[in-house]
Amino acid sequence: MTEKIxxxxxxNKGLGYETAAQLGRRGVTVLVGARSAERGEKAAASLCDEGIDASHVPLDVTDEDSVAAAARRVESAHGRLDILVNNAGIAMGDGDGNTSSLTVATARQVFETNVLGVVSVTNAFLPLIRRSEAGRIVMVSSEVGSIATMLRTDTPEPIPALQPGAYGASKSALNALTVSYAKEFRDSSIKVNAVTPGYTATDINGHQGWRTVEQGAAVLVEMALIGPDGPTGAFRHDGTIEFLDSDGAVPW
Ligand SMILES: NC(=O)c1ccc[n+]([C@@H]2O[C@H](COP(=O)([O-])OP(=O)(O)OC[C@H]3O[C@@H](n4cnc5c(N)ncnc54)[C@H](OP(=O)(O)O)[C@@H]3O)[C@@H](O)[C@H]2O)c1
Incomplete structure (x- = not known):
């Protein structure tokens, strides 16, 4: 197997785009999952302009027909998938932002994308990942999904007062799924890990994050490219988030 897919x-933007760019620069063929044809084609064209082997795959993670069509498209074009980065995500709240103001409709939307979308995409692509010599699945979680971190009072602002809400709960659920998949595949060559990019300036937080997308995407890329001795069932950061362990471990 010469190149990874x-x-x-x-x-199409944010950490997902930067991850595609960093993987592409390392010689990986990148499939740009995006729900908007216009945004997806534009992102793929911009990566191609850099010399990266990139193409758009139409993919709305909340639409099972779209997910199934994407898996068929990748199967007919490439026959397998080596790396799946479950990056698509949304963050939403209601009213004053307190958890007591959260509507079920909002919570459902967040879980549909951040949790059920991951199950849908992962399970649809697993037949293709099983055909890889060394499948890698990266779950893009958050320290907001780390219950131990959310209970700390000695972290930098805005974390101490931050309520995890639907977003944090969805990432905690994603962490549980990561462990579940990792246990299922522990006797295979497939590795499944959760990562947090740290608080990164992107549209999801109105560019309030204190890290750049280049910094944030680094751990997504690292876990996408781990070798046979790399971890599985782990929750990692890049080792530079100062209130987390410098060895890269994030508490669950
Ligand atoms: N930025 C941070 O501080 C931070 C910290 C920890 C974790 N994360 C996680 O990192 C991931 C990427 O977030 P980001 O910061 O890069 O935010 P972003 O710039 O808002 O990007 C989010 C991406 O997800 C896509 N998306 C949303 N719903 C989708 C759906 N139903 N189907 C397909 N794609 C969908 C968006 O597409 P559209 O353009 O079509 O909306 C966009 O490409 C998320 O999982 C987020 O929770 C971010």
């Missing part, structure tokens, strides 16, 4: 969901 990676699908990144929500790769």
């Amino acid at each position: 990676a699908l990144i969901t929500g790769a």
